[in-house]
Amino acid sequence: MDVLNTKNKVSAATLNRFFVSALLLLTVTGCGLSGFQRGLSAAMMNNPDPATVREAMPTFLVTTDAMIEAAPNNSARLRTGAELYSAFAVLFIDDPDRARRLVARAKMYGEKALCVDADIACHLDQVDFEEFVGVLNRLDDDVLPSLYAYTIGWLSWAQFHSDDWSVVANLPKHQAVLAHIVAQDETFHQGSALVYLGMVKSLRPPSLGGNPEEARKHFERAIELSNGQNLSAKVELARSYARLVYDRELHDHVLKEVLEAPVEAPGLTLQNALAKSQARDLLQSADDFF
Amino acid sequence: MKKFAMFFLSLVFLAGFCLDAGAATIKIATAAPEGSTWMKEMRAGAEEISLRTEGRVRIKFFAGGVMGNDKSVMRKVRIGQLHGGAFIAGSLEDIVPSINLFSLPLIFRSYEEVDYVRNRMDKELKNELEEAGFACFGFAEGGFARIMSPQPIRSTEDARGLKIWVPEGDRISYRAMESLGLAPVTLPITDVMTGLQAKLIEVVASSPIGALAFQWHTRIKYVTSLPLSYLYGTLVIDKRFFNKLKPADQEIVREVMGRIYIELNNYNRQDNQKAIEAMTQQGIEFIDASEEASAQWRQVSSALNQQMGEEGVFSLTLYQKILGHLNDFRSGKVTRIGN
Numbered sequence: 190m191d192v193l194n195t196k197n198k199v200s201a202a203t204l205n206r207f208f209v210s211a212l213l214l215l216t217v218t219g220c221g222l223s224g225f226q227r228g229l230s231a232a233m234m235n236n237p238d239p240a241t242v243r244e245a246m247p248t249f250l251v252t253t254d255a256m257i258e259a260a261p262n263n264s265a266r267l268r269t270g271a272e273l274y275s276a277f278a279v280l281f282i283d284d285p286d287r288a289r290r291l292v293a294r295a296k297m298y299g300e301k302a303l304c305v306d307a308d309i310a311c312h313l314d315q316v317d318f319e320e321f322v323g324v325l326n327r328l329d330d331d332v333l334p335s336l337y338a339y340t341i342g343w344l345s346w347a348q349f350h351s352d353d354w355s356v357v358a359n360l361p362k363h364q365a366v367l368a369h370i371v372a373q374d375e376t377f378h379q380g381s382a383l384v385y386l387g388m389v390k391s392l393r394p395p396s397l398g399g400n401p402e403e404a405r406k407h408f409e410r411a412i413e414l415s416n417g418q419n420l421s422a423k424v425e426l427a428r429s430y431a432r433l434v435y436d437r438e439l440h441d442h443v444l445k446e447v448l449e450a451p452v453e454a455p456g457l458t459l460q461n462a463l464a465k466s467q468a469r470d471l472l473q474s475a476d477d478f479f
Numbered sequence: 480m481k482k483f484a485m486f487f488l489s490l491v492f493l494a495g496f497c498l499d500a501g502a503a504t505i506k507i508a509t510a511a512p513e514g515s516t517w518m519k520e521m522r523a524g525a526e527e528i529s530l531r532t533e534g535r536v537r538i539k540f541f542a543g544g545v546m547g548n549d550k551s552v553m554r555k556v557r558i559g560q561l562h563g564g565a566f567i568a569g570s571l572e573d574i575v576p577s578i579n580l581f582s583l584p585l586i587f588r589s590y591e592e593v594d595y596v597r598n599r600m601d602k603e604l605k606n607e608l609e610e611a612g613f614a615c616f617g618f619a620e621g622g623f624a625r626i627m628s629p630q631p632i633r634s635t636e637d638a639r640g641l642k643i644w645v646p647e648g649d650r651i652s653y654r655a656m657e658s659l660g661l662a663p664v665t666l667p668i669t670d671v672m673t674g675l676q677a678k679l680i681e682v683v684a685s686s687p688i689g690a691l692a693f694q695w696h697t698r699i700k701y702v703t704s705l706p707l708s709y710l711y712g713t714l715v716i717d718k719r720f721f722n723k724l725k726p727a728d729q730e731i732v733r734e735v736m737g738r739i740y741i742e743l744n745n746y747n748r749q750d751n752q753k754a755i756e757a758m759t760q761q762g763i764e765f766i767d768a769s770e771e772a773s774a775q776w777r778q779v780s781s782a783l784n785q786q787m788g789e790e791g792v793f794s795l796t797l798y799q800k801i802l803g804h805l806n807d808f809r810s811g812k813v814t815r816i817g818n
Binding site for chain 1: 548753757761763
C-alpha cells in the first residue's frame with residue numbers, strides 16, 4: 190500500500206528548536222495584589238530603564254510567591270505569578286538552566302490559575318486537540334484572563350524547551366487559545382494576544398502550511414489599536430513576518446520607525462525601551478540575514 | 480510570499496558577477512524554516528566555509544520555502560537564479576529516476592534494514608546525482624511514513640471507504656492505492672491540513688516529525704506503526720556553478736556540508752522517536768497492522784515495484800541490488816549493520 194510516498198520535507202520536518210524568538214510583551218496588570226503592589230506593577234511597566242526593572246523584579250517575584258502561598262487558590266495572584274515569571278525569564282535571563290526553573294513556575298501558575306477558574310480546564314495538556322477545543326468553547330468569558338496566563342506561561346516554558354517535541358505537538362492548542370482570546374476581545378492586554386497570535390502564526394512558513402499574511406494582519410491590527418505606540422508589535426512585524434517572507438524593505442522601514450518613535454506610552458514604556466534595543470540588533474544583523 | 484520574479488534578471492546577473500569578482504555566493508533554497516535545526520546547522524556550516532575559504536565562498540539561504548516548492552526551486556536552479564536546494568528525494572526523480580529507490584512502498588521493515596542498505600547504496604545514488612550534474616553532499620533521513628487516521632486501520636477493510644491522501648504527482652502511491660481498491664485523493668502537501676479540516680481527506684501518511692510540523696496530528700487519532708515508506712532528502716548544488724569554485728574550495732564545501740548531512744541524518748532519527756513520544760502524550764494511539772494485511776500490502780507493493788522497474792520508472796538493476804542486500808540481511812548472512 191502506498192499512501193506512502195509522502196512528500197514530507199525532510200528539512201521541514203525538523204521543526205524543532207524553532208521557538209518564539211522573544212516574548213516581548215510584558216503586560217502585567219497586578220490584579221489581585223494590594224494597591225501598593227498594583228502601583229509597583231504599573232511603575233515597572235512605565236519605567237524607561239530595563240536595567241532598573243531587572244534589578245527590582247526578583248523582589249517582586251518573591252513577594253508574589255508569598256502572596257500565592259497565603260492564598261493558593263486565588264486565581265488573580267496565580268495569573269500575576271505566571272505573567273511575572275514568564276516576563277522575567279524571557280526578557281532578562283540568559284542562563285538557560287535558570288530560565289528553565291523560572292518558566293516552570295510560570296507554567297505551573299498559569300495552569301493552576303485556569304484550573305481554579307474552570308474545573309473543566311484542569312488537565313488540558315493531557316487531552317487531544319479536538320477535546321481541547323471543545324473545552325475552550327465551553328469556557329465563560331470571565332475566564333479570559335486566566336486563559337491568557339495559562340498560554341503565556343506555556344509560551345515562555347516552550348521558549349526554553351524548544352528541543353522538546355511536545356512543544357511542537359502542543360503549539361496548535363495554544364494558537365487556538367490566542368485565537369479564542371482575540372475573537373472575544375482583541376484589545377485584551379493592550380492587544381498583546383494579537384501579537385502573540387501573529388508570532389505563533391509566523392512560526393510555520395507557507396511550505397509547512399503556514400499563512401504569514403494572517404500573521405501580518407494580527408501585527409498590523411495590534412499596532413493600529415495602540416495608535417502606533419506599541420513598538421514591540423512593530424518589532425515582531427519585522428522579526429517574525431518580514432524576515433519570514435524576506436521583505437527587507439518592510440523590515441528596515443518598520444524598525445527605523447521604532448528607533449525614531451518616543452519610548453513613553455502608558456503601560457508600554459518598558460516594553461518599548463526593550464523593543465528599541467531589539468530593533469537596533471535586528472537592523473545590525475539584517476545584512477547577514479537578507 | 481515575496482515575489483521574486485521581477486528581480487530575476489538582476490539575480491542572474493549578480494550570480495555571475497559574484498563569481499567574476501572572485502567571491503562566489505552560492506544561493507540555496509530550502510523549505511526548512513529559519514530557526515530549525517537544518518537552518519542552524521547550515522548557517523554554522525556556511526560560516527565555517529566562508530572562514531576556511533577566506534571569504535571566497537559564501538552561502539546565501541532562502542529558507543521557509545520562500546522560493547516555492549521543490550519543482551519551482553529546481554526550475555530556478557536550471558535557469559541560474561538559484562544554485563542549489565535541499566530537496567526531498569522524490570522531487571529529483573525527473574533528473575535521476577532512481578533517486579527515490581529507498582522510498583519505494585514497504586521496501587524496508589526496520590531502521591536496521593535501512594542502515595544496512597544505505598551503508599552500501601548511498602554512494603550509488605549519490606553518484607547518479609553527480610553524473611546528472613549536481614554536487615551532492617549526502618542524504619538526511621526524514622523517517623518512516625506511517626498511516627495516520629481518525630479510526631484504527633489494521634487491514635485493507637478498515638481503510639475501505641476512507642478518503643486517503645496521496646501527494647500530488649505521486650503516481651506510485653496512487654497506483655498502489657488503486658491496486659488495493661482504496662480511494663486515493665490527490666492534494667498538494669500544503670493543502671492537506673485544509674483537506675483534513677474539511678474532511679476532503681481522512682487518512683494521511685507521514686513521518687511523526689512531519690505530522691507534528693504540519694500539525695496534522697490535531698486531526699488524527701491512530702497511527703499504524705507499519706513503516707510504509709522511507710523518507711529522505713538531500714542538498715544539491717548545480718555543478719555548472721560548483722565547478723567554477725577553486726578545487727580546494729570545492730573540497731572544503733564538500734567536507735563541511737557532508738559532515739553536516741551526517742549529523743542531520745542522526746538528529747532526525749532521534750527526533751522521530753521523540754515525536755512519537757509527543758504524539759502518544761497527546762492521546763494518539765500507535766497500533767499494529769494485522770499480519771495478514773501487512774503481508775498483503777507487501778505483496779502488492781513488491782509486485783508494483785517490480786513492474787515499475789521493468790517499465791523503466793527507475794533502474795531495475797539498482798532495485799534488485801537493494802533487494803539483494805535486504806535478502807542478505809534478512810537471511811541472517813550478516814549480523815552487524817556495518818558488515
